[in-house]
Amino acid sequence: MSLFTHPEFDGHERVLFAHDPASGLKAIVAIHSTRLGPAAGGCRMWPYASEEEALADALRLSRGMTYKNAVAGLDLGGGKSVIIADPRTQKTPELLRAFGRAVHDLGGTYVTAEDVGVSVADMEIVREATPHVAGLETGAHASGDPSPVTARGVFEGMRKALLVATGSDDVAGRTIAVQGLGHVGRHLCALLHAAGARLVVSDIDPARVADAERAFDARAVAPDAIATVAADVFAPCALGGVLDDATIPRLKARIVAGAANNQLARPEHADALHARGILYVPDFALNAGGIINVAREIEGRTDAGWLTETLGAMVANIETILREAAERGVSPNGVAEAFARRRLA
Structure with a gap:
């Protein structure tokens, strides 16, 4: 697997590979740009056929968030995360909290939310490990299901x-x-x-x-x-x-x-x-x-x-x-x- 020479790399600022053996977490967080503000983009959980497929998806989705936020006029950068797992059979609170800890380690440069395979309720569990999560049903400025x-x-x-x-x-x-x-x-x-x-x-x-x-x-x-x-x-x-x-x-x-x-x-x-x-x-x-x-x-x-x-x-x-x-x-x-x-x- 290549990264810097990957056809979808496109100058990403940071790519984090997160693994937690206890929960089974295997995740990739891709931060394409923080030029306009903290990178924001949802978390996708999908049973990817390979790690290469997951990486390509994370990179493409992250770059797309940079363009999306820029065209929308938002003061946010572009980022995205993917969890390599079947949301129907492998999603657990422990895995979601482990993902939250990985997001938290990025120090607020990336804010996550729900995407394919992940619900608003799941994001409430992720919030137990990090404040850098949005799209919530509860909280001072909760926006709910987007x-x-x-x-x-x-x-x-x-x-x-x-x-x-x-x-x-x-x-x-x-x-x-x-x-x-x-x-x-x-x-x-x-x-x-x-x-x-x-x-x-x-x-x-x-x-x-x-x-x-x-x-x-x-x-x-x-x-x-x-x-x-x-x-x-x-x-x-x-x-x-x-x-x-x-x-x-x-x-x-x-x-x-x-x-x-x-x-x-x-x-x-x-x-x-x-x-x-x-x-x-x-x-x-x-x-x-x-x-x-x-x-x-x-x-x-x-x-x-x-x-x-x-x-x-x-x-x-x-x-x-x-x-x-x-x-x-x-x-x-x-x-x-x-x-x-x-x-x-």
Whole structure:
């Protein structure tokens, strides 16, 4: 396993490998940048096939948080952590506390929160070992589950994409294909259904699919078929890497706008989408609602309007990025990355 020569290294400031034999903890904390403030990003628990796969995910997710926080206008850097474990069978309070001790050893340069495989309740246990945790249900500035705010940001950003691509931001009657019905995906479906969208959904969990069929009158398709559904918008809301050499030629959506992190398998896939005339809304710009919600807790903000104002600014930035890309005839991904780098500079 390489680090400094790793293709995803991208100048990370610090990478911590944490191991606790007593609890079985094997974790990686990646801090990409603290230029704008302490690195902030969630903790993902996943049964990675190898340590190399876990490292690559941590590095990519951490770098994405740097760009996400910069585009969202937050005074936070980028970081991410992954725990190599199956959250269904290997998650224990002892393991979570051991992870908390590892975070605490970083002295506040990294603030963690929930992500895939980790819940708000889990973060309460992590807090027993470190104060450098957010997205909590209790405490002076507790912000709770960030998923509804993430979904709201994706919904409003999706409307901006429709406006730029079609001239109307109305989702009523539009077909939206949603991949993944976890916390964010389900909240997004609720918003889209309430706005009159026609939903096509998929998930690896049959119970989640059945719930969406009942609650949102959604049409279900197999997980391997969702990307090929004829739709106005394809919304990836599961794990990353879904936009690759195999899926991009088969896409039948005009727009890709979803909540998943690292949707592009490789950076050049942004240009592949653009070449096909598909408008891709960069995931790190679109799914920042959750970290905005967490930032309110990290910064101890009490003004009620800050969250709405900051989320509105994020959505406005998305429209700016999409319109600049359209005017220049380029992929929005490069425009969004340049937007972030200007703020970092």
